[in-house]
Amino acid sequence: MxxxxxxxxxxxxxxxxxxxxxxxxxxxxxxxxxxxxxxxxxxxxxxxxxxxxxxxxxxxxxxxxxxxxxxxxxxxxxxxxxxxxxxxxxxxxxxxxxxxxxxxxxxxxxxxxxxxxxxxxxxxxxQQPQHSKWIQYGDLYLDTVGKDLYRKEERIDLTSTEYALAELFFKNPKMVFSRQQILEHIGDDDKFVFDRTVDVHVKNLRLKMGDSSNVIKTYRGLGYGLNRDIYQP
The missing domain is CATH 3.40.50.2300 (Response regulator)
Structure with a gap:
């Protein structure tokens, strides 16, 4: 079979x-x-x-x-x-x-x-398996092998930190991450980072997502995660 x-x-x-x-x-x-x-x-x-x-x-x-x-x-x-x-x-x-x-x-x-x-x-x-490396939400596609994010047919040019953020959210669609948890995920041991650094990276990622930016939701008092009101995991 x-x-x-x-x-x-x-x-x-x-x-x-x-x-x-x-x-x-x-x-x-x-x-x-x-x-x-x-x-x-x-x-x-x-x-x-x-x-x-x-x-x-x-x-x-x-x-x-x-x-x-x-x-x-x-x-x-x-x-x-x-x-x-x-x-x-x-x-x-x-x-x-x-x-x-x-x-x-x-x-x-x-x-x-x-x-x-x-x-x-x-x-x-x-045919080789095609879809194991892809995670889709709406018209956004995350390539977990090539480390790229696409919106429809267009590749979104992300920094390594922005990709790490997108991957964190896409791979954990049911979770909401605090700023501290996100800092630990994206942090560089050689750099001193602040909570507001997370806000800046999330803002930049949303800007690059364009009309699909609402896939990332701010959960007041908690942090950030995928918008489960729009994209059901």
Missing amino acids: HPKHTILLVEDEKEPADMLANFLEMEDYDVLVAYDGKEAVSLIENRADVIDLAILDIMVPFIDGKEICKRIRRHPVLSGIPVIFLTARDKEKDEIEGLELGADDYIPKPASLKLVKAHVESLLRR
């Missing part, structure tokens, strides 16, 4: 989409279904931390499969996942263009459910 994987399926024809999704779920996959490009982009933005593979129809409303593939390849979390184009368009130029966009496979419709499953399994067997 394969480990549990989540597949993003983008298909505007509801009956075939539901049939494929139900089949894959019976084969022990989790499936996120989008019936148009806008739904697909929303899932990419909000569920990127769980998606392991994408199956995209090219001709879907609002945002087509080619643009969705481009967004996946630009995304900090999803850039390396396998992408399959499943489409009725079987012209050679479309296949070449899809592969040039970064797709890993191209299956013309109609295709049997078992054939799609075989392609999915083949790609996932070659």
Whole structure:
């Protein structure tokens, strides 16, 4: 039995989409279904931390499969996942263009459910685990291996202290840290630091987070932590 994987399926024809999704779920996959490009982009933005593979129809409303593939390849979390184009368009130029966009496979419709499953399994067997290094809250993604923070597709340029703060909060979403606890986490033995140093670092981190700055909450009389009113761990 394969480990549990989540597949993003983008298909505007509801009956075939539901049939494929139900089949894959019976084969022990989790499936996120989008019936148009806008739904697909929303899932990419909000569920990127769980998606392991994408199956995209090219001709879907609002945002087509080619643009969705481009967004996946630009995304900090999803850039390396396998992408399959499943489409009725079987012209050679479309296949070449899809592969040039970064797709890993191209299956013309109609295709049997078992054939799609075989392609999915083949790609996932070659795939390295993608998500263990990522922690997501809202549209913020913390890369715990590369020591980077992203907002949507943009890397946020952090100092080492600001990253240490972000990592502390993201890895401990249920905790509120006092200034003293934060000082002990970010403190440098060679420097003399003050309580207000924490306030300055938190302020700078929030500024760099832009519209997502409310992910960090000030708990009066206690300290700082993730805003549990907005992002449920």
